[in-house]
Amino acid sequence: xxxxxxxxxxxxxxxxxxxxxxxxRKNPGLVLGLATGxxxxxxxxxxxxxxxxxxxxxxxxxxxxxxxxxxxxPNDPLSFHSYxxxxxxxxxxxxxxxxxxxxxxxxxIEDACREFENLIKKSGGIDLQxxxxxxxxxxxxxxxxxxxxxxxxxxxLTKTTLxxxxxxxxxxxxxxxxxxxxxxxSNQILLMASGKVKAQAIARAVEGPLSSSCPASILQFHRDxxxxxxxxxxxxxxxxxxxxxxxxxxxxxNDVIKDKK
Numbered sequence: 001x002x003x004x005x006x007x008x009x010x011x012x013x014x015x016x017x018x019x020x021x022x023x024x025r026k027n028p029g030l031v032l033g034l035a036t037g038x039x040x041x042x043x044x045x046x047x048x049x050x051x052x053x054x055x056x057x058x059x060x061x062x063x064x065x066x067x068x069x070x071x072x073x074p075n076d077p078l079s080f081h082s083y084x085x086x087x088x089x090x091x092x093x094x095x096x097x098x099x100x101x102x103x104x105x106x107x108x109i110e111d112a113c114r115e116f117e118n119l120i121k122k123s124g125g126i127d128l129q130x131x132x133x134x135x136x137x138x139x140x141x142x143x144x145x146x147x148x149x150x151x152x153x154x155x156x157l158t159k160t161t162l163x164x165x166x167x168x169x170x171x172x173x174x175x176x177x178x179x180x181x182x183x184x185x186s187n188q189i190l191l192m193a194s195g196k197v198k199a200q201a202i203a204r205a206v207e208g209p210l211s212s213s214c215p216a217s218i219l220q221f222h223r224d225x226x227x228x229x230x231x232x233x234x235x236x237x238x239x240x241x242x243x244x245x246x247x248x249x250x251x252x253x254n255d256v257i258k259d260k261k
Contacts, residue, residue: 013042033129129186137214150179
């Protein structure tokens, strides 16, 4: 787990989008796991801006979204189908057939989840998964107490999640979400967080014990997880000075090797 602390949300968004762009340029057929929410808006704005200015090609990229509410119309402004179309898909040259979002009104929940998992496998697995984090440490809609090995399934949303997402406790009570086991299968993970409201969850996820009470703590066991934070989100980390030191000096190892030759 690598912890990257930057001064502001703007710089966090730039760093995440920069890494996505590099990945797409290196692998035009990248399988990209996407997230939604306010935290992700800066990333999508940067990606769209780069597409418009530099003509980066998304035509072969395959995407899988983390989650979706159950019961809404796909065209409902609250749905993640609408969010992705409005903020990203409609503004780049991605092939709609390569975009995959869990259904809002599945005929059979178990079949829909099984099909989603199979599509990920047929695509060769997720190369790069983008994540946010909830105030209680959830990733996707894997709320506290979620199994750390679960696959894509239905979850009941907590009151905290409903308040954070809708401003009140009314709203879709259920969602389909990639399971933590599905997320952990990704080759690389970028989790981004901004603001003091996320500081406690980040501290528990990064420096706390592995626990289903903080589902994001499982990322401590991922082979290539990068946690990209602004100062406020990192404010409760006990070892933040060390993380900053590592980030500042990590590339100097190449100079050390050169000096020894």
